[in-house]
Amino acid sequence: MVAVRGVSLEIRGGEVAVLRGPSGSGKTTLLTLIGCAARPTSGRVFVLGREVSRLPERFLTRFRREHVGIIFQQFNLIPELSVLQNVVVPLVPTPTRPEEAEERAMELLERLGLEHRHHFRVRELSGGEMQRVAIARALVNQPEVIIADEPTAHLDSSLAGDFLEIMQQLQNEGKTIVIATHDPLVYEHELVDVVFDMRDGRLVEVERR
Numbered sequence: 001m002v003a004v005r006g007v008s009l010e011i012r013g014g015e016v017a018v019l020r021g022p023s024g025s026g027k028t029t030l031l032t033l034i035g036c037a038a039r040p041t042s043g044r045v046f047v048l049g050r051e052v053s054r055l056p057e058r059f060l061t062r063f064r065r066e067h068v069g070i071i072f073q074q075f076n077l078i079p080e081l082s083v084l085q086n087v088v089v090p091l092v093p094t095p096t097r098p099e100e101a102e103e104r105a106m107e108l109l110e111r112l113g114l115e116h117r118h119h120f121r122v123r124e125l126s127g128g129e130m131q132r133v134a135i136a137r138a139l140v141n142q143p144e145v146i147i148a149d150e151p152t153a154h155l156d157s158s159l160a161g162d163f164l165e166i167m168q169q170l171q172n173e174g175k176t177i178v179i180a181t182h183d184p185l186v187y188e189h190e191l192v193d194v195v196f197d198m199r200d201g202r203l204v205e206v207e208r209r
Contacts, residue, residue, distance in 0.1 A: 003029040004040075007203045009196055011178060013048075013144075016171050018187045019180040021198030027180040028149055030198065034178055035147035036064035048144060065090060069138030071148040075130050077122045077137075083109065084118040087136045094141075101140070108136040112166070128159040135166060146170060148179045152186055160185050167191060 004026040011017045011034075019027035032038040033045050036052050039060065045053040052063055064070075069090075077086050087105035088098075096104075109115045112132040117125065122133060131151070138146060148167075152160035160183070167177055168191045179186060187195055197205040 002201060004033070004201045007043075007201075009203060009206070011176065011194070013176055014171070014174050015193040016167065016177045016179070016191050018192050018195045019178065019198055020182060020187050020195050022182055024200075025198040026201035027198045029201075031147055031149055031178060031180040035068050035070055035145070036060055037070065065094065065141060067144050069141060069143035069146045071131075071134050071138045071146070071151055073150040073153055075134040077130060077133060079121065079123040081122065082118065083114060083120050083122060083125070083133050086122055086133055087140050090137060090141045104142075105136065105140055108139055109133075112136055127154055128162065131155065131159070131163060132166075135163075139170075144176060146175050146177045148177070148181075150181055150183075151179060152181065152183045157185060164189050164191065 007026075007030060019030055021027045029038070033040055034047065036047060039045070039053050043053070044051055047063070048067055050063070052060060055063060078089070084102065084105055087108065088101045091101040091104070106115060106118060109118050112135060114129060114132055114136070117129065122130060125133065151163055155163065164186065171177060171191055181187060186192070193209055195207040196203055197207070
């Protein structure tokens with residue numbers, strides 16, 4: 001079975017791009033390719049001007065760690081760890097000093113209104129708080145590219161609005177953001193620059209705004 005076939009697209013630096021389509025359309029697979037979390041069986045993928053589809057696994061992992069931040073649909077937080085510990089996880093295998101990692105994480109938590117929760121276990125948080133922890137974790141490596149998979153799937157409209165406000169701030173900072181979603185609250189938002197419509201593993205329409 002082929003998850004994505006014959007897809008060719010370009011996302012410009014600093015854009016907010018949406019991969020839109022129903023479940024099974026291939027948008028999550030395409031998102032993982034763009035986010036360097038998988039490699040294609042054929043074809044080529046370029047991220048930040050570099051071909052990543054041919055990189056050996058250890059270099060692909062390093063490239064992803066240094067340049068890409070991922071916000072997972074299920075958050076993928078570690079329930080036994082504190083909020084602060086979850087945020088610094090991406091920096092553990094890097095040369096970043098522990099003191100610098102914690103300082104960077106606390107700055108992000110403060111920005112996201114969670115500094116007072118830094119010592120809480122993530123299982124003690126609300127869904128909206130968990131998502132903000134996941135966003136902080138995705139930003140702690142100071143990535144140029146941010147990937148989000150169905151980020152509003154488990155949020156009410158108010159919390160989804162909070163998420164989009166954070167994405168707007170990141171766009172203003174020049175981040176490139178790629179979101180896979182079928183939520184109209186996301187793909188109809190004014191911050192979105194381009195929408196790629198996916199059906200049955202193929203790109204069927206491109207809408208630039």
